Amino acid sequence: MRGLLKVYVAAAYLFLYLPLAVLAAFSFNDSRFTVWQGFSFRWYEAAFTNAQLTSGAVTSLLIAVTSTLFATVAGTLCAYALWKRNSRLVTTTLYLSLVTPEIVLGVALLAFYQLVLGRIGSSLGTLTVVLAHITFSLAYVVLVVLARLRTIDRSLEEAALDLGANEWQAFRRVTLPLLLPGVGAAALLAFTISFDDYVITSLVAGVDSETLPMVIYAMARRGIRPEVNAISAVIVTVLGTLILVSERWNRT
Amino acid sequence: MSESLLVRAGARAAAHSLGTERSLTVAPLNSISRSFGACCPLAPALILLPVDPILEFRDVCKSFGPHRVLDGINLSIPRGSFFALLGPSGCGKTTTLRLTAGFETPCSGEIYLQGKSVEGRRPYERKVSTVFQNFALFPHLTVWQNVEFGLRHQGVADRDRRIREVLELVQLRGKEKHYPSRISGGEKQRAALARSLVLEPDVLLLDEPLSSLDPGLRKQVRNDIKALQRRVGIAFLMVTHDQEEALSLADQIAVMHEGRVQQIGTPREIYLKPQTRFVANFLGSVNWMNGVGVRPEATRISRGTTDAGERSAPATVAHSIFLGGVVQVHARLAGGETVVATIPRQEDSYQPGESVLVSWHPSEEITFPDHSV
Amino acid sequence: MNGLRRLFLAPAAVILVLLYGIPLAIVAAYSVLRRGAYGGVDAALTPYNFARLADALYLTILARSFLLAAAATLLCLLLAFPLAWFISKAGPRKHLYLSLVVLPFWTSMLICMYSWMFLLRDTGLVNTILLSLGWISEPLPLLYNYGAVLVGLVYNYLPFMVLPIFAALERLDPNLLEASADLGAKPWTTLRRVVLPLCAPGVRAGAVLVFVPSLGDYLTPDLLGGGRTIMIGNLIQNQFTASRDYPFGAAVSLALMSVVMLLLWQLLKHDKDPLL
Numbered sequence: 037m038r039g040l041l042k043v044y045v046a047a048a049y050l051f052l053y054l055p056l057a058v059l060a061a062f063s064f065n066d067s068r069f070t071v072w073q074g075f076s077f078r079w080y081e082a083a084f085t086n087a088q089l090t091s092g093a094v095t096s097l098l099i100a101v102t103s104t105l106f107a108t109v110a111g112t113l114c115a116y117a118l119w120k121r122n123s124r125l126v127t128t129t130l131y132l133s134l135v136t137p138e139i140v141l142g143v144a145l146l147a148f149y150q151l152v153l154g155r156i157g158s159s160l161g162t163l164t165v166v167l168a169h170i171t172f173s174l175a176y177v178v179l180v181v182l183a184r185l186r187t188i189d190r191s192l193e194e195a196a197l198d199l200g201a202n203e204w205q206a207f208r209r210v211t212l213p214l215l216l217p218g219v220g221a222a223a224l225l226a227f228t229i230s231f232d233d234y235v236i237t238s239l240v241a242g243v244d245s246e247t248l249p250m251v252i253y254a255m256a257r258r259g260i261r262p263e264v265n266a267i268s269a270v271i272v273t274v275l276g277t278l279i280l281v282s283e284r285w286n287r288t
Numbered sequence: 289m290s291e292s293l294l295v296r297a298g299a300r301a302a303a304h305s306l307g308t309e310r311s312l313t314v315a316p317l318n319s320i321s322r323s324f325g326a327c328c329p330l331a332p333a334l335i336l337l338p339v340d341p342i343l344e345f346r347d348v349c350k351s352f353g354p355h356r357v358l359d360g361i362n363l364s365i366p367r368g369s370f371f372a373l374l375g376p377s378g379c380g381k382t383t384t385l386r387l388t389a390g391f392e393t394p395c396s397g398e399i400y401l402q403g404k405s406v407e408g409r410r411p412y413e414r415k416v417s418t419v420f421q422n423f424a425l426f427p428h429l430t431v432w433q434n435v436e437f438g439l440r441h442q443g444v445a446d447r448d449r450r451i452r453e454v455l456e457l458v459q460l461r462g463k464e465k466h467y468p469s470r471i472s473g474g475e476k477q478r479a480a481l482a483r484s485l486v487l488e489p490d491v492l493l494l495d496e497p498l499s500s501l502d503p504g505l506r507k508q509v510r511n512d513i514k515a516l517q518r519r520v521g522i523a524f525l526m527v528t529h530d531q532e533e534a535l536s537l538a539d540q541i542a543v544m545h546e547g548r549v550q551q552i553g554t555p556r557e558i559y560l561k562p563q564t565r566f567v568a569n570f571l572g573s574v575n576w577m578n579g580v581g582v583r584p585e586a587t588r589i590s591r592g593t594t595d596a597g598e599r600s601a602p603a604t605v606a607h608s609i610f611l612g613g614v615v616q617v618h619a620r621l622a623g624g625e626t627v628v629a630t631i632p633r634q635e636d637s638y639q640p641g642e643s644v645l646v647s648w649h650p651s652e653e654i655t656f657p658d659h660s661v
Numbered sequence: 662m663n664g665l666r667r668l669f670l671a672p673a674a675v676i677l678v679l680l681y682g683i684p685l686a687i688v689a690a691y692s693v694l695r696r697g698a699y700g701g702v703d704a705a706l707t708p709y710n711f712a713r714l715a716d717a718l719y720l721t722i723l724a725r726s727f728l729l730a731a732a733a734t735l736l737c738l739l740l741a742f743p744l745a746w747f748i749s750k751a752g753p754r755k756h757l758y759l760s761l762v763v764l765p766f767w768t769s770m771l772i773c774m775y776s777w778m779f780l781l782r783d784t785g786l787v788n789t790i791l792l793s794l795g796w797i798s799e800p801l802p803l804l805y806n807y808g809a810v811l812v813g814l815v816y817n818y819l820p821f822m823v824l825p826i827f828a829a830l831e832r833l834d835p836n837l838l839e840a841s842a843d844l845g846a847k848p849w850t851t852l853r854r855v856v857l858p859l860c861a862p863g864v865r866a867g868a869v870l871v872f873v874p875s876l877g878d879y880l881t882p883d884l885l886g887g888g889r890t891i892m893i894g895n896l897i898q899n900q901f902t903a904s905r906d907y908p909f910g911a912a913v914s915l916a917l918m919s920v921v922m923l924l925l926w927q928l929l930k931h932d933k934d935p936l937l
Contacts, residue, residue: 037848045747048740052765052816055776058786062779070779070789106672114673117666126670128929129677135870135925137877139894140914143901144684147691147911171680174673195424197411198389199438199487203665209437213428225767232769235879239901249771256775256884265779268772275768283760 056272063265079266086263092251093267099162099247100230103169107230108223110170111177112215116207118178119185134175141172142239149240160242168240169233173226180225184218184286185211221286228275340403342367342523343388343491348397350383357383359547361397365491365540370517370524372538374531376570379544381527385493388525389418402490412441417484418493422500423476425468431455431479432464438487454486458516473501474509481513485520494526498533510536531571535559543567561654568654575627577601581654587629588647589617589638600647603627605638619646685918691911702907710912719896723916726892729807730875733814734822737871738864740815741822748823749830759827763820770817774884777816781809781885805887813881818874822867829863830856862932869928873921893917 066076083089118126133141145168153159188211196206234249241247252268255261345363349356358380365371373381386392387399390411399406406414417438425434432451439447455461458478463471471479477497484492497513498506514537517524528534534541535555542552543566551563562568565581574581594600603619606626615636617629627646638644695705713719748758765773780786781803788800803809833856841851857864879894886892893913900910 041743041747044743048744049761052762052819055773055780055816056765059772059776059779062786070784070786110672110676113669117669120666123670126674126677128925129681130673131929132922132925133677133681135873135921137874137879137894137917137921139877139879139897140688140918141681141684143897143910143914144688145680146901147687147907148680148684151687167680171676174676178673189422189424191420191422191424192426194391194411195418195420195426196437197391198416198418199483200412200441201437202410202412205441210426228767228769232771234771235898239898249769252771252775253884256771256778264775268769268775272765272768272772276764279764279767280757280760283756287756 059265060269060272063262063269065262068262079262080270083263083266083270088246088251089248089263089267092246092248095162095245096231096248099165099169099245100227103166103173103230104223104226106166107170107173107177107226108219111174111222111226112181112219114174115178115181115185116211116215118182130175130178133172134179138172138233138235142168142236145171145236146239160240162245164240164242165237165245165247168236169230172233172236173229176225176229177222180222180286181215181218184215184221188214217282217286217288221282224278224282228279231271231275339366341365342402343525344398344400345384345387346398346400348384348387348394348399350380350387350392350394357547358387358394361547361549363542363549363552365523365525368521368523369539370514370526370537372526372528372534372541373544374528374534374541374570375544376529378546380547381529381544382495384544385418385495385525385527388491389416389493390414415487415490416493417487417489417491418495419477419480419484419497421495421497423468423480425476425479425483427468430465430467431460431471431482434468434479435483435486437483442487450486451482454482457485457519458482474505477501477509478512481516485522489522491523491525494524496528497526498528498530506533513537535571543570545570564656573628574654575625575629577621577625577627579655582627582648582652583654584616584628584630586648586652587627589619589629589631589635590645590647592645594645594647595649598647598649600645603644603646605640605642605644607640608636608638610636619644621646688911688914691908692915694908696906696908707908710908711916713909714912714916719913722891722896723893725807726876726894729811729814729892730872732811733818733875734868734872736811736815737819737822738868741819741826741867745823745826745830749827759823762823766817766820770880773816774813774880777809777813777885778804804885805889807886807890809885810882810890810892813885814875814878817878817881818871821870821874825863825866825870826860827863829860833859865928865931869924873924876920877917 062070062072063079064075064077065072066078067073114126117123145164149160149164153164192210192214193206196210197203201209232249233247234253237247238250238253241250248267252264255264341364343363343365345361348358348361350358361380361384363384373384375381383392387394388401390406390409390413393407401414401416425431426437429437432455435451435454436447439450444450452461455464458481460475460478460482463475463479468476468479477500481492494513498509501509510533513524526534526537538555540552540554541558543550543558545566551558551567553561558567559571562571568574568581573584575584575587588594588598589605601621603621606618606620608618609616610633613633614630615633617631617636617638618626619629620626629646691702692710693706693708695703695707695709697703714723744762748755748762751758778785782788783800783802783804785804787803788797791797792800837855837859838851841855842848846854876892877894877897878892879898882890882892882895883898897910897913897917900906900913904910
């Protein structure tokens with residue numbers, strides 16, 4: 037039985053990682069066809085010199101950093117308030133935003149922006165994307181930070197109050213230092229969600245701001261471009277490592 | 289209120305108003321008396337300081353929703369005393385502690401600290417410090433930083449010296465740079481004590497101080513806490529459900545039950561002269577015979593010989609339990625009630641089924657004159 | 662302290678109201694309005710949009726999406742349970758194993774879809790290998806059909822089934838398993854009578870967390886199904902881009918959201934905190 041389980045688990049992990057592994061492997065293929073013709077870095081070169089890809093990456097990075105900043109701050113404060121005293125209204129709304137299909141949120145924001153922006157003479161662009169990203173990242177941040185807060189002993193803040201710190205000082209000197217790994221993990225999560233988003237971004241981005249996923253999507257739709265293999269391998273490796281490290285840190 | 293010395297008359301009046309017999313409180317050695325003694329070497333080391341209570345509860349009530357946790361609590365904790373709140377879980381003792389610290393506010397009634405009402409004052413605005421049951425040491429700070437924590441908000445000048453002194457006092461020198469996860473349970477408690485004591489609070493609150501410790505450690509820690517309190521001279525208010533803990537540590541005990549104070553007195557008073565049945569049963573075992581109670585250690589067993597003046601009743605031995613230094617003999621009276629007698633091991637010779645005489649001295653009887661509960 | 666707490670909740674509350682609540686309300690409003698002449702919205706109430714949903718064409722799409730989502734959920738449940746069991750018994754490395762399950766999804770769903778395309782296309786790796794081995798003479802149509810979409814859905818949302826089940830298993834008191842064995846139950850019986858019932862909350866949470874996104878998934882049927890598979894997500898996206906029929910798109914969105922809210926309500930009724 038145990039042996040069978042191990043075989044199954046191995047197969048499961050294979051299922052999960054084979055596509056990505058193959059993608060990475062063929063990013064080094066010295067040919068644009070799916071036949072191995074030797075090891076080469078040419079697609080990495082091509083990817084990093086492709087103007088569309090690099091500008092898309094920069095845009096995605098900018099958007100991700102900005103939205104992560106706001107989502108993490110808003111989400112951490114919210115999680116702290118909920119930890120002190122729960123609000124069913126807020127928690128339910130957060131859960132709802134978590135399970136809302138991306139397409140629904142995307143079209144809703146599109147309709148909203150078109151109504152509002154028309155009035156104020158603005159149009160879709162980077163700002164609209166950032167706001168959208170903050171919205172869907174929020175629930176994830178709250179979730180991760182709240183999970184971390186649950187591991188913190190409540191009497192620690194009481195002890196701080198008892199020793200003369202007021203509420204803000206107790207938060208800053210006792211809870212926040214202990215919370216930091218959770219906040220870090222939440223920020224990283226918000227960053228990856230934002231960096232990778234396609235559905236919502238494509239709807240609210242307008243013509244000027246093209247993010248990396250949008251570029252990749254366009255390329256993928258048209259066929260296989262090995263540059264995409266290369267940049268995909270880079271993204272998965274970098275983000276993957278960051279995630280593993282952050283998870284480790286959050287365990288302390 | 290004037291801080292003048294020697295208010296013997298005032299003390300007696302205060303004792304009168306609370307209806308308890310209390311001797312004049314003598315303040316033990318503390319920083320004030322020590323410095324006074326230092327500049328006047330001929331002055332007596334013990335000085336009669338003002339005996340108004342350091343902490344007072346007047347008709348305090350507290351409810352959580354429909355649940356009435358405290359129902360008219362009146363307490364008067366003397367300066368420099370070791371005061372215990374003793375009672376079973378749910379009696380409201382922990383709530384009383386939290387009200388003192390400021391984590392809860394009373395629904396009605398007043399709490400006075402140093403004669404001033406604490407109403408509206410947050411925990412960080414009260415000169416009261418709590419040692420939590422699980423110590424609540426900040427895990428991301430070293431022992432030294434933990435102890436220093438409260439001092440930072442007070443802008444005290446010679447912080448380092450004070451921290452060193454208090455760590456010396458609790459015997460934690462050498463552990464300053466350790467993190468809480470690296471020190472033992474007993475050391476954690478001492479660190480928590482140091483952290484609170486360094487702030488020189490008016491009252492130190494202790495929430496079940498021995499319950500988180502290994503049983504083997506408790507006796508030693510008990511003695512250490514008692515000695516510590518004597519040395520620093522600060523009033524300690526302790527909450528516990530363990531009567532042995534209360535009896536051994538406290539100068540005065542308030543026995544609580546279902547949100548009310550049943551009795552306040554010295555350990556001897558509440559053990560030997562309980563005022564309610566609950567207090568009698570909580571402080572130890574009692575043999576109840578026709579509305580009169582006698583403690584097992586005051587109950588003698590003999591084969592027919594009783595001392596002059598003793599009351600007695602015939603009984604049949606049911607069984608005896610060997611407890612090491614003493615033996616518990618369970619015997620059944622004619623009316624069917626079971627009594628337990630604790631006798632020295634050397635006297636152990638009674639067999640089940642044997643007819644014996646159970647006897648006790650009338651002065652050992654526990655009765656309730658005005659209200660038997 | 663109440664003031665501080667309200668201050669802390671404020672940013673999140675503003676975001677949720679302004680950028681989540683109001684947009685959804687707008688969609689709800691659009692669903693009962695009439696489509697404008699040039700693709701906008703007319704201020705005229707009409708139930709027409711919802712009536713259109715009863716059309717055979719759209720009903721088929723809805724039904725198909727439901728079936729696909731249900732199939733994905735079932736498959737995820739079967740695949741996730743043994744995996745979650747293994748991870749929870751894996752000792753000190755369990756969190757690493759768990760992170761590895763979640764990793765592909767967390768890094769990039771788009772890249773994952775792309776990698777499946779790379780494998781399954783006519784000129785993709787699988788076909789290339791099979792062709793070169795001579796096992797087939799023509800490429801297998803592995804991509805651009807509902808089968809591929811199902812694979813994609815399972816691949817994407819498996820972590821959402823693994824995580825809650827893992828959490829439920831972690832909360833399981835090992836003494837219960839020992840007691841069960843002590844009372845004479847064989848391993849399978851213990852699994853059936855003790856483990857599974859106690860894991861039910863985790864399974865429920867996982868089912869909702871897989872079913873709902875699968876139902877509304879746009880990217881997976883779009884990439885892995887090509888233009889040939891239309892699910893609810895594609896339908897909605899179409900109305901707001903090519904077809905420019907916002908009211909109808911809104912009606913479909915509302916229909917989808919009511920299913921989502923119903924399921925979420927049922928879930929939260931049983932289990933106040935499904936993910937923690």
